[in-house]
Each structure stands twice: as structure tokens, then as C-alpha cells.
Amino acid sequence: MDRETRALAESHFRKLQGRLLGGTSPPRGCVDFIEKPDSFSYADFFKGYLLPNMPCVFSSSFTAGWGSRRQWVTPSGKPNFEHLLRKYGDVVVPVANCGVQEYNSNPKEHMPLRDYISYWQGYIQGGYSSPRGCLYLKDWHLCRDSSAEDVFTLPVYFSSDWLNEYWDTLDVDDYRFVYMGPAGTWYLSPLHERSPFHADIFRSFSWSVNICGRKKWLFFPPGQEEALRDCHGGLPYDVTSPALLDRRQYPRHEHCSPPLEVTQEAGEMVFVPSGWHHQVHNLEDTISINHNWVNGCNLLLLSGQVIMKACSGIDFEEFYRFLKTIAERRLLLLAKGVGPDAEEADGGKGTILGPQQAAFDIGRIAEVLASVVAHPDFQRVDTSVFSLQPEELLQQLQQVVVTTATL
Numbered sequence: 001m002d003r004e005t006r007a008l009a010e011s012h013f014r015k016l017q018g019r020l021l022g023g024t025s026p027p028r029g030c031v032d033f034i035e036k037p038d039s040f041s042y043a044d045f046f047k048g049y050l051l052p053n054m055p056c057v058f059s060s061s062f063t064a065g066w067g068s069r070r071q072w073v074t075p076s077g078k079p080n081f082e083h084l085l086r087k088y089g090d091v092v093v094p095v096a097n098c099g100v101q102e103y104n105s106n107p108k109e110h111m112p113l114r115d116y117i118s119y120w121q122g123y124i125q126g127g128y129s130s131p132r133g134c135l136y137l138k139d140w141h142l143c144r145d146s147s148a149e150d151v152f153t154l155p156v157y158f159s160s161d162w163l164n165e166y167w168d169t170l171d172v173d174d175y176r177f178v179y180m181g182p183a184g185t186w187y188l189s190p191l192h193e194r195s196p197f198h199a200d201i202f203r204s205f206s207w208s209v210n211i212c213g214r215k216k217w218l219f220f221p222p223g224q225e226e227a228l229r230d231c232h233g234g235l236p237y238d239v240t241s242p243a244l245l246d247r248r249q250y251p252r253h254e255h256c257s258p259p260l261e262v263t264q265e266a267g268e269m270v271f272v273p274s275g276w277h278h279q280v281h282n283l284e285d286t287i288s289i290n291h292n293w294v295n296g297c298n299l300l301l302l303s304g305q306v307i308m309k310a311c312s313g314i315d316f317e318e319f320y321r322f323l324k325t326i327a328e329r330r331l332l333l334l335a336k337g338v339g340p341d342a343e344e345a346d347g348g349k350g351t352i353l354g355p356q357q358a359a360f361d362i363g364r365i366a367e368v369l370a371s372v373v374a375h376p377d378f379q380r381v382d383t384s385v386f387s388l389q390p391e392e393l394l395q396q397l398q399q400v401v402v403t404t405a406t407l
Contacts, residue, residue: 001357060267067150089114099133136181161293175292203301213286222275227256274298296364366397
């Protein structure tokens with residue numbers, strides 16, 4: 001991050017005055033396509049998509065050097081089952097049954113990857129049909145469970161990733177996933193594969209790369225999902241279902257704008273902004289790598305989820321530990337005494353963890369921590385278990401915000 005980008009970002013959040021991202025500007029009529037890596041910088045992405053919370057698609061040129069695109073795919077563009085079996089056949093993976101709906105989700109089982117690939121091959125040979133239904137390998141933590149060396153290179157645009165940075169310090173979990181599954185025809189059968197209508201966990205950002213295959217995405221900007229709720233307030237499992245035309249069941253559906261549609265080709269990378277509800281359909285046999293991530297740009301959305309107790313995986317105590325961990329790492333970076341224009345090398349695109357990014361991050365943490373400390377529910381938390389009291393950390397951060405204002 002450079003000084004100009006930081007100044008723009010800080011001005012952006014001052015204008016928001018604590019309001020959440022999303023709905024502040026109308027979505028473009030179509031999703032932007034970023035063609036050339038050499039002419040698109042981190043600052044371009046930050047200013048054009050991260051701050052305004054808008055989706056975009058990166059061309060396959062951005063992932064051309066990934067090992068998974070060479071090794072996991074046959075010359076004809078199909079999944080390379082032989083390589084996957086040789087490399088990961090004994091790894092136990094989570095598999096969802098897309099033909100069974102439980103609480104707007106799909107039940108999961110676990111099996112060795114070789115068993116799933118055997119099923120997948122049989123599904124293809126059976127004309128994309130099986131008595132077992134359509135099984136989808138989803139939420140495989142490849143980076144956590146196995147060696148992911150040479151599988152992919154984290155794009156610089158998504159490197160300010162506090163969520164995985166924090167969980168990596170605990171060495172117990174992460175939000176990096178691999179998805180694999182057969183082709184599905186989203187408009188024909190409930191047994192075919194699709195991702196139910198949802199917004200991502202913690203209202204995080206996410207990115208998704210097709211290693212092979214094609215996907216169709218349907219995007220709804222924040223707020224549009226309200227017009228899709230049924231008469232009981234629930235969201236639909238499938239936004240393409242004819243049931244939504246029933247005005248008695250979905251009384252506000254006619255007020256919903258059409259979704260933004262994206263067809264994602266092999267190698268392409270989709271950026272999913274915070275709070276955008278979406279539904280995803282595999283059009284071909286597909287393998288993808290996905291990350292969920294949080295940083296200073298969508299931290300308010302995460303804090304809002306914590307305050308509303310809408311996060312099943314994080315409470316006030318965990319949220320403070322999360323803020324404290326990231327804050328201490330940014331303070332350490334600034335303490336190294338690097339100059340204001342110093343940037344870590346990254347192919348000329350500019351680092352995101354230089355001093356300007358660190359100063360921006362500290363400012364965002366200070367703002368959110370101040371609101372957390374003042375919240376009545378947080379004041380009931382036993383803070384004696386913390387090595388550094390929240391008020392002390394907040395005071396330290398606020399002092400750094402002042403001293404780095406002219407950095």
C-alpha cells in the first residue's frame with residue numbers, strides 16, 4: 001500500500017462513520033474483468049474493488065504459474081485423477097450430498113479421496129447419475145491437512161488476510177479450501193450440484209479460482225436478499241426455483257433486481273465482496289481453490305456479526321484475541337523502523353504489508369476495538385484472562401494512530 005491509497009482508504013472510512021459496507025453505491029451492470037497482471041496493481045484492486053466492496057473477475061493469466069493448474073488437470077482440461085490419487089489418495093476429505101437438504105445446507109460425510117474419485121469416475125460413466133446422488137467434495141483444508149507446496153501462490157491482491165493470519169498462529173484451523181465435484185445442470189434437478197444461496201461466513205471476503213471446469217455465479221448486492229425472504233423471514237435454498245414466483249410464499253420477490261451473472265472459466269479468479277449473497281453452479285467437472293478472508297476493509301462487518309451473536313465460530317473473547325494478535329503483529333512491523341516508502345518486493349506490484357498498510361490496519365483495529373470495549377456485552381467478559389487488557393491495547397493503538405498520521 002502506498003501513501004495515496006492509505007489516505008484514500010482512511011477518508012473513505014471517515015465518511016462511513018461506522019456504517020457497514022454495502023449498499024452505498026449501486027452495482028455496475030456487469031462484473032469487471034481484469035485481463036493483464038502486469039498492468040493491475042494492488043492499489044488498483046484496493047481502490048477499485050476492495051474499498052467499494054464490488055466483485056470482479058481476474059483472467060487465467062493471474063494463475064498461469066500455479067502448480068495445481070499444471071498437475072491437477074489433463075491436457076484436455078479435465079481433472080487429472082491419476083495425479084490426485086497418487087498425491088492425495090489416502091487423505092480423508094469432507095463430502096456433501098447435494099441431493100439432501102438439511103437446514104438449507106447439505107449433510108456431510110468423510111472418506112478417503114480415492115473413494116471419492118472412484119465415485120466421481122463412476123458418476124461420469126453413469127451419464128452423470130448415481131444411486132448415491134450427487135456428492136461434492138467441499139471445504140477440504142488442503143493447506144492444513146497436507147503439503148500444499150507448489151499448489152498455488154497467494155495473489156498479492158488477497159494477501160492482507162487477517163483471518164488466516166490469526167488462525168495460522170493457533171495452528172488449529174484455517175479458511176483455505178479445495179472444492180471438487182462433477183458437472184451439474186443447475187436448472188434441471190435438485191440432485192445436481194450447486195452451492196445453496198448464502199453470504200460467506202463472518203461476512204468475509206472470499207476468492208475462488210477454477211483449477212479446471214466452469215462455474216456460474218449469481219450475485220446479489222447487500223440488501224437485495226431481503227426481497228428474497230419468504231413469508232417466515234427465511235432465505236431460499238435456491239434462487240432459481242419457480243417457488244419464488246409464489247407471491248404468498250415470497251411476497252417481496254417482485255421487488256428484487258436480477259442478479260449479476262458471471263460464468264467463470266478455467267483458471268479465472270473471482271473476488272466475492274463482503275455481504276454479497278450468491279449461489280454457485282458447476283457447469284462442468286470442476287476443481288476450485290477458495291479462501292475466506294477478513295481485513296481492515298470489512299472488519300466492521302465481522303464485528304457486527306459478533307455483536308449480533310450471529311457468528312457460530314467466534315465470540316467477544318475470541319474476537320478480542322483476534323484483534324490483539326493482528327495489532328501486535330502490525331506494531332512489530334512498524335517498530336522495525338522501515339521508511340514510509342518501503343515496500344516488500346512482489347513483482348513490482350507493491351506489498352500490502354509495508355508500513356502504510358500496517359498504519360492503516362492499526363487505525364481500523366483502533367476504531368473497532370473502541371466500539372467493542374464500550375459494548376455492554378463485552379463489559380461482562382472476564383478480561384482478567386487476557387495478557388493485555390483491552391483498554392491498554394486501545395490506548396496504545398490510539399497513540400500509534402496519532403504518531404503515524406504523517407508517515
